[in-house]
Amino acid sequence: MSALGLTAVVCGLTLLAASVVAATAAADGRLERRRLARFIALAAAAPLLLLLSRPGAQSFVGFAVAAALAGPQPLALALAASAAVLAGVIPTAGVASVAQLLAGVTGALAAHAVGRSVWSHLAAEREPAGRDAAWTASAAGAGACGLVLAVGGPGVLRWDYVALPGGASAHAWDAGLVLALTLLSSLAGALLLGADALAATETSSVSPLARMLGRRALLLAAGLAFIAAFLVAAVAGWIDGLLRPQAMDVAGLVAAVGLIGCAVPALLAERVCGDAFEEQQEATVLSRLVVVLALAAMFAGGIEGWLRAGTYLTPLTQRLLSAALVGFAASETTRLRTLARVLTLGAVGWALVR
């Protein structure tokens, strides 16, 4: 691995730490901790600008830097950590693209919109006696399950991970075992917390035992996913450079760690501080900005496609158009806004990783 790649991985891990600090700050409302998270995020994002010279990494650098610049939002920083690691380990082939860079920035703002929407939801629900962060922690656990399944495929269910370094398949039972344990652990956490939140009526928790076990299962899953990321990178040969699918696998596991890492502090603190109305307003503005940026990225992608491939209708522009339409739908609706913003983030993310 090159020095630049290693720097990006270190920056990614620092962004992961910033995400946890930001989540803690959101839970206890301490301003100095929020400033610390912002400082760590900016310090981690600055060296990533060096990777803008790598064509294949531009979109992920754009994502990570924009996410750090836009504020210490835990979810956005968690996904930025994943993007930074991906920028470091992904093959550098390709040509420089403004459209990819803009798409990365769009993705970061979409992640901010989702994060602010979720935190607004949590902050609003703390005002009356009602539900707590168990729902979001359960959703984070379910998201981690999905990511582990996407990384390992059906092989995880047989305690196996198959990598294809240099085109030849290699079975890694150690990575498979840790991935399967991560899956079971995150599934257990998601189910326990989800069941507890579903059963809750007036009190915040029906079963403190289920809540405690779910929380611990999620923390265990985060640790296991972290180990799995290193094992997957090792079996795929990260010293010589990873192929794109394996780089995606490593980044997916870092994202799983980040998702759980930013969901658990609110669960531990049993509360989320913040102004729900302000967070929702910011999420609305960001949602609109996501549509504008997606259209700008599509415009740039169309010009690049016309110049390079001879057509403006490249797969990237089509996916960006799709993301812009989903984002427009999300900015129109007032019901299920958080879900619509998650869909927008998914559509932009899909355009980035494909």
Add this chain to the structure above:
Amino acid sequence: MKLGTPLAVAAMALVLAVAASPDVPVLSWHPAAGGVLAGLAVLFVVSLVDRRAPRRLVALGAACLALALGYDSVRGEKGEITLGPGQGTRTFDEVGPGGRALGLHPLGTALAFEDLQPDGAVTLADQDASRRIRVSPARAQTVSGYRIGDPRRVPSGGTRLLVRVADGVASEATMREGETARIADLDVTVEQYFPDFALENNQPFSRSDEPRNPAALLRVQRGASSWRAFVIRAMPGIHRPEGLDRTLTLVDIVPDEAARLSVSREPAALLAALGVLVAAVGVAWSRW
């Protein structure tokens, strides 16, 4: 339900988003899918029109984009050409919406393959315009109204054999089946090539077209004398015909490569670009 309600607009946008994605081949599901989508796009544009100026701008942008995409899918042309060494063409393989093959379409000029470079760039000769064009992964070119770009290497199906003749000093040459090459003082001809050599009843044959165990029957001539030699890549350096003081080796096989290029003509590209810009301005101008 009224057409302009947020829920209806959001629902239409979501359906159009799914249709716009290249990962969901909606147009290939049913021949009528294109018409249904065009109708939905019109409804979407109409639903966006209201009294507010920014909203009208979004509607105008969406209308331009929808019109451009519709026009290019009906009147535009899209396809591919595949050219190998020594080949030329006056047509391309046209594909319609949803990837349906539409057959050959005239290109309006004669293109001949000249060179495929290591960086993936292809040099073509435009014979009617008497000029050479270089198409690279970073730069498409316009040829008689068509944009030609995105060159990719593809196997052309042919194979060249790298044969070595050694008598202390080794000499090599590549040739196709049926070709003759001069190697040192010998004329070597590839009489027959077996990509996946096997024996049955003492007769050589190929189990498949995949080069898993390549072998070849060679005819070697020096003056009036001639020999036949069987060479297998898996057994290098052992083939020495009786009476010939040379060792023959099938060193390797080199698959022939061709270049596949995308061909497209999109007359409404400018309108599409304008539509995207206007829609972006409209969304940015909307109430935040």
